[in-house]
Amino acid sequence: MKRTEIVSVFQKKAFGLALTIGAASFLMAQQKVNITGNVKDTNGAIGYASVTFTSQQNSQFSDAALADADGNYTLDLAPGSYDVSIEAVDYKKFTQTIRVEKAGAIAPFVIVSAGKTNLTNTTDIQGVVITAASTKPYKVELDKRTYDPSQDIVSKGGSLQDVLSNVPSVEVGTDGSVSMRGSSNVKFLINGKPSALLGIDDGANALQSIPADQIEKIEVITNPSSKFEASGTAGILNIILKKSKKAGFNGSVTGTLGYLPQTNLNTNLSWRKGDLTVFVNGGGGYRESKNTNRNDINYYEGLTGDLNNRHSDAITKSKSENYNATTGLLYDINEKTSVNASGTVRTFSNDSNGYTNTNENYFGDTSIFTQRENTGRSTNLAFQGDFGVDHKFDDKGQNISLSLSLQRNRSNNYTGIDETKNDAFNLLNIINQKTINKTLVGKLDYELPIGEYSSLSAGYRLDVNENDYNNMVQESSGTNPDLRYLGLYSYTANYKEMFNAFYLQFKSKIGKLGYQVGLRDEMSNVTINYENLLKPGEELYTEPIDNKKKNYNNLFPSIFLSYEISKDNQFLVNYSKRIDRPRSFFMIPNPSYNNNLNIFDGNIDLNPSYVDSYEFGYSISKKSFTINPTLYYRHQTDDVKTITYSKTELINGDPTNVIHTKPVNVGTDDRIGLEVNFSWDATKWLKFLGNVDGFRYSTTGDYFDPILMKESLPFDGKGVSMRSRLTSTFKLDKTLSFQVQGFYGGPRKTASQDRKSMYAVNFGASKTVLNGNGTISFNIQDVFNTRAMRMVNYNGDFTSENYMQWQPRQFALSFTYKFKQGEKIEQPKRKKDINSNASGDDQQAPI
Template identity: 30%
Template structure:
């Protein structure tokens, strides 16, 4: 009998040793937020080897298994203090319950820059910038916020570029949107920066994203709180030149629904100026014309983003949202023109424009999300429907008179422009995790129809009535229909190498119909109906050199579709002598891009770098030419700016980013980008090939002064540029901001100065066979803004909880 007991005891011992038990729990931060991707490890206390490890899911939960034994359990997350449990006896299933991690105040998050500066989170295919923390954009616009994002530049007239490439696709919450104007970047100079949660810079997009934008993708994420209970904030601004605004966001979250509402109102004045010195060596009338322009732009804008997310259960939800923007703008331009004959002043004219713009944009969206596996929330299906409408009208009254040597009538014009656009978006995405691998597939249909009316009434003489100008008045109907399907697969090979391989098919249809008001004046047919089919492969690779060091390699094929104003064949009327005219023969451009990236983190430094190469065929180039026509009033040559397809453009460059944070009170962010492009091609027997290189750099520093006053400095410099016709001088600017928390840190007072030295202006020199032009343009003069923010039930700093690693919802790793 003793031997039987002994044998049974030995067998039970072996069974016990062979049996695994579970350790479960949930990790939250000291504000009650679930911590996704927190690391949990089961460690042998003798050898200090990790027996089993994993990360928390989107709800902060973890599930680990290990054999019977005595262990140390460690829970850790970047910028939080570790929680360590010693002598944990594992002889049954253990539930640790809810574990709260405390913020580690003495150590900087080596991924994010906290405090009031732009936060940076590095992913495989993109970088995420939390511009909501940037003091220098308080009370500003989306354009001003984007101007502080590394790799992004915003020109003095609002044109947005990525790594010096203006062919960039801009999305709102991951989708094309009429709110963003479908490429009309002027809208970003009206939308408040306060509405932005973060900006994603995607230089190597996976197949999940649109193939549009040969330069890459900028995805703007709008704010939508998900904090339990009622919370919100109010922000008020006042500035000089006039910059008055109020912005509120309120959020109500329960277990069954989440209601969010953001309201914003701005009343801004944006003064600017321009100068043109044009010389015409062979012109029989005037050999030199100087223009001095003064812009006085003002606008009142109301924005609303509201919606509700309803949770059917823990695995499915439906979100309905509505976005509205109402704009009422008034722009006044005074253009004093001095004309010379044989370098002797002959006459001076004064041209005044008063442009009233009424802009309404509406967007309705539905999003359904279904998660199939409660233990793996990345296994999901999402479906989206979006309807957008744009209704814009512009009435521009133009007066031009000779003021020297005598007063005389030159021209009167009334230009009335309308644009109505309707667009529909249908999208579905399916994600299936398979262990370390992940499969994705999806569909997107993006269909838009716009009608642009252009009516010009001209007064031929002071004693005559207005009459329709039949040579430029027209209606332009434009349709863009894009249908796309994609699939991609990613996996890990070993512990260090991961890949994501995708293929996207897109069919693009561009249809245009031009109807002149007086059809007998035109013999040429400008209508077009073009269809382009394309396959767009993508490949993203990552190799882990170490725990805090990796190499990435990306390849993608992209398309750059011409926008409607690039195709509309009728000229603008902002000037009688310098006009922009679209080209209905313009075709899409296609590009192949490669990107090699490097990331290395130390205790106080994060280093990112990349080199890239892109080859684009049928690339766009805007050229200036003498039309051979002159004005009826005074015989001045008309200079035309027109987009054309050049044959090829090769672009390559390198960028470097350094986050250096030597102390809690001093943090810096430095980025530098160098690029060079070579283009070749001809138009109307003129060669427009050129070689151009340039660079830009950005430096940001955040210093905590005595009494907890924060001081932020942003400096920007862009080197000279040159294309086939034009040389552009360098640009340098400096922004300053100060802030102080008050009322028990529930409120913040701040002041910022944009373009402290008033130097952000574009200076260019253009040479063509028929004229030489020396010009200068400043979109907005120096501005100072005061801001007050009050928060209720809302913490000041919310850090980005996702560390990366594994696959994420955006199709990256």
């Protein structure tokens, strides 16, 4: 990366850094004094009340405490004036201004029950609160597991893709793809909804454009209930972005420098006063990437002409920039009704240069050397607007919520291919692809408490998604030097899907046994209009295309059971039925063209596959450790696999062996496994977070290609594989920590594919500075440069060995500055409160 480029990037972001850091000030610390106090009402002490002291002179002097069972608390405060805020279950919020002069006891605070008037000597000053960091990064609930990335040092200054690499049950492949328990059919949600932030088809570029510093937590839902949409057979990853509920003005800013060259600057700002909260999250970054591919194909003599083998080496280097900004507000109209609105804009651009060198050897000792140079430019612009209304009918938990999301995503891609064969001009391709995605999501959810431990949930959801594709491929060759359109790969297409969903869910508790049953009905309508610009005389290598209309209606039941042995010790059993709808990209014939020797063909006849998912788990959570073993079984029908075959085609007038890859519905996939997630605070200075997943897989089925008229291609395969991850955190003192993370992915083998094992090691270090307001972090991704995919594909005509490395070893140095106004300690929840909505759009509380 040139020096001028670095300067340019920083100039673009300098105003944001100056604005943010300018909002904070560095002030001298004062000598603190110890005070004690008590919280009570007219009948006596009030236990477990949250007591917050907010300094009127300097927000850094603010502090908070949780009263004990007798209402007593203790704090160390600097002398000065404070606004005191006290909150307790079933009591009205209490505020008062006092002055701290010296150490000792202060007068008790007397609070009153909800519905009564407050004391006459209180003021209406809003207390300032900040949620304290959780000590446990991993938490198990009835229908999901929650991962808190705040203590994840190795992904500091990185992206959502880096954070996902550390999440239990989740694996990020060398190509940026995401899978859960070995299955790649993962559904992504942002704050409970599909989002334009993730772009079209949830590509790896979209994952890299969401900064890690904007992520509050990630919910891993391996077996979603009926309240969630039914798509995503592997499960759901719900990314909860930061939306501060802190009073006053709060925020943080993070800047990052790294190699391969990268720069990032991101900020999270919020302001709250009274019933209004306004927040702004945004940032941008520059990143360089290097992708390496090697491919060796050995053909069987006599089956594919005279070609013996083909060896290819490819390296692609790219430079990308991304910017995103989200602003929104939350307003409490009254005690029962609130509204929220937000808007998001995201831009992404990428410039790439690469080459592919190919050597072809023939049985007659003839060799052909082909060099292909690729240049590319892609841009993406996304908008999203969200609006929601929440209304509480009473204080018992009866509520209704309505939300609407409108999204638009535009993607433009240009690729230029210049190919020479034996040092003579052979081929020139110019490819222009344009895709526009428009999405509408509307939701209505209703919650009705029934008795002390039961509740009924019901809702409706509408999803309308439309993709417009425009793909134009031009070609000029040595035998035909005029630039012309390739009709086979030039097309327009419209893909539209509409889903109407209804759900009903009941949950309750009998003694120590909690249960939740639900049923979801989804009516799906899919329309595909495809127009191929094939010219007369051009050969069509796929079957003739007809426009398609598909309608299907499915019921999706779910059952969740929990048995509580003790407070933090329980068994969990659940079942759900899920659907895997093919991505629109897979259903568009000839969707891409960037290599005439390796072609990906879409399949307009792809159908959904279905999975029945069972889990039996156990969870125990103590002060120093949490362990959650889960035995799972998944049975999938009409499974989507990719077939690979070789076909002789005319390229520039010469017969050439071309490798085709195509997704098809074939057979069944059964998987039974044991996954163990755990966290352990071994000592005050050493912590472990681990995940081990071992499973046995069995794939059956075959496929007969009606175009090639080939014999059935088998997909049978059985075997055992595993994945594991261990993160060790060493805390040398209160300000300095180190982190080492290791990952191992075991081999997998079927009748047509042999995937090799893979491992990687990451390292991170973190140092707090500026009295705890600043953090300096350093990390190395893939310390030994071993994270690469190695795979062998078998076919009746050839064997293909592939090596692919998405990114080489990387370094990053980041600095985070936080400015805040005190900390809030969470109050204990009422035992009868089973209707709290933790986060996201599609959430339910555990029983």
